[in-house]
Amino acid sequence: MKHDAIIRVRFLTTSEGGRNTGIVATRYGCPLFIDDDTKQGFDCRFVVDSDVRFELGATHDIKIKFMNPSLALPKLNEGKNIYLWEGRTIAKGHIVSLNGT
Numbered sequence: 001m002k003h004d005a006i007i008r009v010r011f012l013t014t015s016e017g018g019r020n021t022g023i024v025a026t027r028y029g030c031p032l033f034i035d036d037d038t039k040q041g042f043d044c045r046f047v048v049d050s051d052v053r054f055e056l057g058a059t060h061d062i063k064i065k066f067m068n069p070s071l072a073l074p075k076l077n078e079g080k081n082i083y084l085w086e087g088r089t090i091a092k093g094h095i096v097s098l099n100g101t
Contacts, residue, residue: 003047003063004073007032009084009093010059018090023054030090032064032072035081042072061096073098 012018029045046052047063054060066072076082076095084091 001045001047001065004044004066004069005064005076005098006061006096007064007082007093008059008061008096009082009091011054011056011091012089013057017088018056019086022056024051025054026051028054029067031085032066033083033085034075035083035092038075040075041085042075043067044072059093 011022014020025046026048027045028048029043031041032044033039033041044064044066047065054062076098078095078097080095082093082095083089
């Protein structure tokens with residue numbers, strides 16, 4: 001699957017209000033929210049080739065695919081602050097690049 005963007009996020013620790021455990025996945029998806037006044041969210045999937053472990057408290061560059069890129073991509077630009085949501089904020093970061101550039 002070709003990715004739409006690369007994000008750089010730091011996963012919050014449990015004490016910061018994040019998940020209780022890291023993520024080990026070949027498939028994972030969650031809403032990505034734009035960290036601005038609009039608070040718009042877009043469903044995305046991580047694009048990984050094999051099992052990857054995303055540790056709490058660590059920063060990761062992650063390729064993502066939007067489920068509806070025609071809605072998400074026009075709202076984003078490089079450097080835009082974002083956060084990942086799983087019933088609560090689990091990671092914070094920014095857009096590194098769009099459309100795999």
